[in-house]
Amino acid sequence: MSNRFIEKLRKLAELGEPELRALERVTAHPKTIRSRKDLIREGDPPGPVLVVLEGWAFRYKVLPSGTRQIMAFLMPGDACDLHANMLAEMDHSIQTVTEASIATINRADMNEMMTSYPRIACAMYVAQLIDEGTLRAWIVSLGRRSSVERVAHLILELFLRAVRIELSDGTTMELPLPQAVLADALGMTPVHINRILQELRRSGAIELSRGVLRIKDPAALTHISGFDANYLHKRLK
Amino acid sequence: MSNRFIEKLRKLAELGEPELRALERVTAHPKTIRSRKDLIREGDPPGPVLVVLEGWAFRYKVLPSGTRQIMAFLMPGDACDLHANMLAEMDHSIQTVTEASIATINRADMNEMMTSYPRIACAMYVAQLIDEGTLRAWIVSLGRRSSVERVAHLILELFLRAVRIELSDGTTMELPLPQAVLADALGMTPVHINRILQELRRSGAIELSRGVLRIKDPAALTHISGFDANYLHKRLK
DNA sequence: CGGTAGATTGACCAAGCTCAACTCACGTGG
DNA sequence: CCACGTGAGTTGAGCTTGGTCAATCTACCG
Numbered sequence: 020m021s022n023r024f025i026e027k028l029r030k031l032a033e034l035g036e037p038e039l040r041a042l043e044r045v046t047a048h049p050k051t052i053r054s055r056k057d058l059i060r061e062g063d064p065p066g067p068v069l070v071v072l073e074g075w076a077f078r079y080k081v082l083p084s085g086t087r088q089i090m091a092f093l094m095p096g097d098a099c100d101l102h103a104n105m106l107a108e109m110d111h112s113i114q115t116v117t118e119a120s121i122a123t124i125n126r127a128d129m130n131e132m133m134t135s136y137p138r139i140a141c142a143m144y145v146a147q148l149i150d151e152g153t154l155r156a157w158i159v160s161l162g163r164r165s166s167v168e169r170v171a172h173l174i175l176e177l178f179l180r181a182v183r184i185e186l187s188d189g190t191t192m193e194l195p196l197p198q199a200v201l202a203d204a205l206g207m208t209p210v211h212i213n214r215i216l217q218e219l220r221r222s223g224a225i226e227l228s229r230g231v232l233r234i235k236d237p238a239a240l241t242h243i244s245g246f247d248a249n250y251l252h253k254r255l256k
Numbered sequence: 257m258s259n260r261f262i263e264k265l266r267k268l269a270e271l272g273e274p275e276l277r278a279l280e281r282v283t284a285h286p287k288t289i290r291s292r293k294d295l296i297r298e299g300d301p302p303g304p305v306l307v308v309l310e311g312w313a314f315r316y317k318v319l320p321s322g323t324r325q326i327m328a329f330l331m332p333g334d335a336c337d338l339h340a341n342m343l344a345e346m347d348h349s350i351q352t353v354t355e356a357s358i359a360t361i362n363r364a365d366m367n368e369m370m371t372s373y374p375r376i377a378c379a380m381y382v383a384q385l386i387d388e389g390t391l392r393a394w395i396v397s398l399g400r401r402s403s404v405e406r407v408a409h410l411i412l413e414l415f416l417r418a419v420r421i422e423l424s425d426g427t428t429m430e431l432p433l434p435q436a437v438l439a440d441a442l443g444m445t446p447v448h449i450n451r452i453l454q455e456l457r458r459s460g461a462i463e464l465s466r467g468v469l470r471i472k473d474p475a476a477l478t479h480i481s482g483f484d485a486n487y488l489h490k491r492l493k
Numbered sequence: 494c495g496g497t498a499g500a501t502t503g504a505c506c507a508a509g510c511t512c513a514a515c516t517c518a519c520g521t522g523g
Numbered sequence: 524c525c526a527c528g529t530g531a532g533t534t535g536a537g538c539t540t541g542g543t544c545a546a547t548c549t550a551c552c553g
Contacts (some may be wrong), residue, residue, distance in 0.1 A: 080396050083482045088399040090392045105382050110389050110484075145342050152347050154391040155327045159317050160400035162325040162443030166541070197499065206399030210543055213501060229550090245320045357536065403509070448509055450533060466518095 024070045024122070027184055032142035041132050042139065046070060046122040052115050058115040065103040067123040071095055074119025075195055079203065080111045089204035091153065092177065092196075096184050101147055117195045142234035161206050164245070169205050170215045171244035174225065178234055192206055194232040219243075259283055261307045261359070264333035264421055269379035278369050279376065283307060283359040289352050296336070297351040302343060304360040307335045311356025312432055316440065317348045326441035328390065329414065329433075333421050338384055354432045398443050401482070406442050407452045409482035410463065415471055421488075430470040 025042045028034060034042075049072050052058065058069055058076065058116040093099065099113060101179065124132075133140040153176070160169045177194065181187040198216070202209045219225050224240045226233040234240060262279045265271060271279075288308050289295065295313065304306055313330040327348065330336065336350060361369075370377040397406045414431065418424040420480070435453070439446045461477045463470040464482050471477060 078392070080392070080530055082396070082400055084400075086400045088396045090395045097440060103385070105378065106385055127374060141342065148343055151391070154316070154395065155348060156387070158327045158391065158394050158398060159319070159325045162324045162440075163319055175385060199499080202408070203399075209499090209546080210501085214541090217501085436531080445510055446532085447511080447534090451509095454533085 020047070020067075022049075022072045022122075023096035023184060024072055024098065027146070028139065028142040029182070031145045032138045034138055034142070037069040038136045038139055041136055045124050045128055045132060046072065049120045052119045052121050054115050054117050057112055057114050058121065059099070059109055061109055061112045063109045065100060065106060065109060067101075067125045068098060068100055068120040068129050069113070070098045070124065072120040072122055074121075075116040076113055076119060077200070077204070078111050078113050086211065087203045088206065090151065092204070094177075094180055094184065095186065096129070097150075098143070098146070101143055116200065132248060166205070166207055166211060166215050167218060168244050169207070170201070170212065171219060172242050172246055173201070173205060173223070174219075174232065174234075175240055175244050175246045178232065191231065191233045193230055194227065195230045257284070259286075259309045259359075260333035260421060261309055264383070265376065265379040267420070268382045269375045271375055271379070275373045275376055278373055282365055282369060283309065283363050286357045286359040289358050291352055291354050291356075294349055294351050296346055296359065298346055298349045300346045302337060302346060304362045305335060305337055305366050306350070307359040307361065308332055309357040309359055313350055313351040313356060314353060314437070314441070315348050315350050322439045325443065326437065327394070328387065329441070331414075331417055331421065332423065334387075335380070335383070353437065376378075376458050381415050403442070403444055403448060404455060405481050406444070407438070407449065408456060408461070408477050409483055410438070410442060411456075411469065411471075412477055412481050412483045415469065428468065428470045430467055431464065432467045432478065447492055 020043055021039070022043075025034075028042065029039075049070075052074075054074075059066070061080065071093045072245055073095050075095075077089045078091045078093070078099070079087055079089045081087045085110060091114070100109075103109065106189060118153045133143070156172075156176070160172050164172060174194075178192060181192040182189060186192055196204075198256045199209045201207075205212065207215075216227060219240075220227065222239065222243075224234075224236045224243065226235055240246075257280055258276070259280075261283055262271075262276065263277070265279065266276075280420045286307075289311075291311075295333065296303070310332050312332075314326045315328045315336070316324055316326045318324045330350070337346075370380070393409075393413070397409050401409060411431075415424060415429060417425060418429040423429055433441075435449045436446045438444075439449045442449065444452075453464060456477075457464065459476065459480075461471075461473045461480065463472060477483075
């Protein structure tokens with residue numbers, strides 16, 4: 020009874036039978052959460068570790084002015100808040116996009132697993148490092164890329180992540196993000212996102228409708244975005 | 257023979273004599289590095305852990321177009337790349353701003369210290385979590401704050417960090433960042449930074465000249481920036 | 494068949510960028 | 524001791540990217 024979380028970790032470290040069993044035990048009872056539901060809210064004390072087994076979610080923060088900024092997307096297999104128990108409270112919220120299957124691992128189990136199985140710990144550190152690299156890549160996008168570049172870059176990021184976790188056949192993927200969500204991730208307005216998407220469609224680089232993305236011209240998209248796969252292509256030394 | 261790194265960690269976890277001695281041993285031979293020198297370049301294989309004992313540095317990435325985006329400032333006491341040895345190569349560069357005193361801790365010593373002294377490991381994890389929170393705060397700034405808000409927010413962040421490591425008396429600090437560097441951190445042009453700084457000076461919130469920053473009206477600055485100290489005020493649970 | 498959420502369009506506006514000149518502080522060589 | 528060079532900071536004028544506002548369209552749903 021594997022799942023997307025286990026599959027992801029298996030790509031980041033060699034895991035044997037006992038490790039796999041431990042991971043299965045600890046993710047055996049996921050809950051189904053409906054779409055657009057906060058899993059964690061800013062200011063909450065840290066609870067259990069959450070793992071997204073199926074569906075999409077995002078980390079976000081809302082400003083005094085009421086605008087929202089999304090700081091990361093969580094796709095199937097992604098976990099949040101590995102070490103957050105060391106801090107007093109959450110500094111941001113997490114919300115589902117789609118209906119999602121979420122496993123919760125309580126702190127004690129998590130700590131025990133991390134100390135008993137160093138390989139699991141290692142895989143999770145690597146996952147966290149990749150996430151951190153992604154945060155930095157977002158900073159670069161928001162700071163120094165034009166809006167077309169930004170949109171193209173995000174699409175490529177999500178697409179490559181989907182390929183890696185086998186959610187994509189290499190050309191097509193489900194992208195269940197409304198334009199308003201893309202806007203809040205990219206620091207733009209929905210109106211402008213809309214125009215940029217049209218531009219990308221017109222240019223022949225992508226197709227996107229009804230939540231299905233199709234990369235028609237990967238080279239063009241890469242070129243437009245100035246994408247440097249480096250930050251996602253981390254592997255074990 | 258304490259130093260700023262040790263002092264910082266002492267605020268994040270209870271450290272006893274043996275821990276302090278281990279930290280001293282491992283940072284006993286810092287090197288002096290001149291200003292504007294790359295410590296690490298994108299694409300390098302991961303080397304030893306670097307610790308800034310004195311001086312300022314920043315993480316950055318340069319885009320194909322030649323523009324630069326700064327992703328974090330390193331102040332005295334900050335370390336880089338705790339776990340980077342797990343990855344194949346660096347995805348960004350690090351450069352000094354001022355002359356700096358840098359200790360290098362090789363991987364073996366670091367691993368041994370982290371396993372022998374769990375409290376040191378804990379302190380370093382907390383430090384990393386705070387850094388991650390800072391990355392997310394930058395994303396929020398770049399995505400959703402106006403330029404005045406952005407500048408005010410960064411100034412406050414740096415000021416509060418300076419206070420915490422006792423580099424500031426609570427009103428004044430040295431801020432050795434040229435406007436071009438601020439621009440590359442905030443995703444703006446030097447010209448615009450200049451105008452915004454004048455605006456902040458005119459409003460009576462700050463004084464800033466010759467690398468010395470004085471916070472004249474903290475309340476005003478906080479208000480302008482919409483600052484939420486939460487993300488820096490992390491403490492042990 | 495009306496209701497709703499998301500996508501799309503158009504007209505207008507403004508924050509922030511570009512380019513280019515100029516100032517100022519400071520250090521160096523004559 | 525002073526002219527000059529250099530790097531940072533400052534200023535002005537004009538332009539562009541992306542935002543605002545408001546209407547419209549479309550797919551889907553009870």
